[in-house]
Amino acid sequence: MEAASATGVLSHLSLLEVQARSHKTQPQQQSRVKELKAKVEALRIQREQLKAEIETHKNLQKLRASMDKQCTHEEEEEEMDEDSQLLRLMARHTQLKDLLHAHHVIGGYNVMKTRQGKGICVSLATAYEGVFLETYNLEIDLKPTMRISRHNIPPYIPLNSLAEQSNLQTDLRTFLDTLSQHLNAFAGRKQQLKLVKELHKSVDVMESNVLCSILVLMFTVPRDKTAVLCTLDYTDHTRCLPTRVHFESEEKALPDSPEWKNPCRLLMETPVHKALIAMRKMGNIV
Template sequence: MEGEHNSDEKESALRGRSPTTASQDGRGQTSEVPLAQQKVEEGKVYSGDGVLGYLEMMEAQAHELSLKQEEKEQQEKKLNRLKARVQELRARRDELRAKVELQEKRLLDKEGAVTDPAQPSAQAILEWKLKDVRAMMQFFYLTGISGKLTTQGVCFCISTAYEGTYMDSYYVEILTKPEVKIQHHSVPVFIPLEQIAMKYLQTDIRSFLSVLSDHLNAYVGRRHQADQLEEQFSDRIEGTLQRNSLCNLLVFNYKVSRNSKTFLFNVRLLYGDLCHSLPTEAIISCTSGTLPLLAEKAAAHSYAFRHMALYKAFDSLINA
């Protein structure tokens, strides 16, 4: 009976215990640790390593972003400093430019006065102006503009031509001392010389001469066309050709024959651009009929007058 009782106790003890595994402690002794407990502890260690790695990665990224943000802020501060420096230098430049202009004006007002060697003298400025004038004379040589130096400035000669034929020459004498201005000229009074001078003479003498030359060449071109029309086609013009001094308005009548009938056309040419020798507007009307064919012919004549020299257009129209 006692043996059976001991056997039952051993079996009961074996059923109540979990599987174990042997391990050694720090003293070299072997101890038994339940297998389930070991697996739980291993899981905890593995999970802890993953969280720590993730946190370390996040910390590294945050540090990198912090460095980039700091670098960006430094660049912005540097850019702002550079912009402020640029503004400061521009203000300084404008201040120095104003001082130089004021000094040059004083030098011109006080001719012959002793000045700072670092600043140009009045004589040096005058020589610079004369040098610029010589360069301009060379520049305009092939455009019909020539000139020669005088004791007080320069005298320009503007030669005009139309379709390769020399027409007239006009002279403009310009003073360069103490200030640039026109002293004498032979430009016709109806040419807007004063307005051209006010716009260009003090700041851009090349543009002044170029624009004045355009006005003069256009004027002689319009005048030449009107003269040729009267000389070559006096038998086809009814009455007198009317024109003003600038020749930017021409009015005349001419006869047109069609189907054994003669019609009288009236033409009014307006030259809106004084720098060109062709009209900007040609108004033609028939005083002796209103047939559709006459209106069509008038339109064709208007186009010809606006795109060809006056006497050439007239010749092509009457021989059409």
């Protein structure tokens, strides 16, 4: 009797244990089902987005093909709904990106045909610190041989020697790149000189030349009001920074003193108008 009772108790306990495990497993299964449903829904949304992108791409391809064959009439644009106008704008955007890429491939120069294709006109824009400055043009004859026929390049830029060094007949791109370097460096040096005169009234510009390859400035040392003559020599005409900086003063030891080593380095590595600001903050000049 006691054995039977014990067996019944054990069976009941076993049943309760099975039920408990079942209750624990059920929330986990429900959680897993919810997770899988959410993943399926996310994949379904991603599929729909990909379908929409593919359809849009197909429409853009069709519009690009039609835009390459014929111009768009304003009357047709007025009849288009908003979606069609948006697609056309997107197609125009991709077309302009392609043109910009092609423009970059040819060196970023604006080139126009002249005299029914017998020549080309190349425009070279100059800029410094994000500010566009002068634009120069040169017309090149293509036949019977390539030669520069007209231009407005400043006479102090060695145009002919640059054309000979770069072999204009076989490597026009190298010639234009080298010429652009010279023009932009000249424009940068000229702009720096202008900024020195505008921003630094206490600094006297004693000398400069038309190429802005020599610049002589006079500083005043605030401690004892000593005058310092500074010569900036730009022997590399493709750069905006000097290749040599030389100080002169009545106080002979001053230019070679340790306190003027840092200003010398600044002027060699920094545009002159910015170097002067730093020198004033350090107390080297008035």
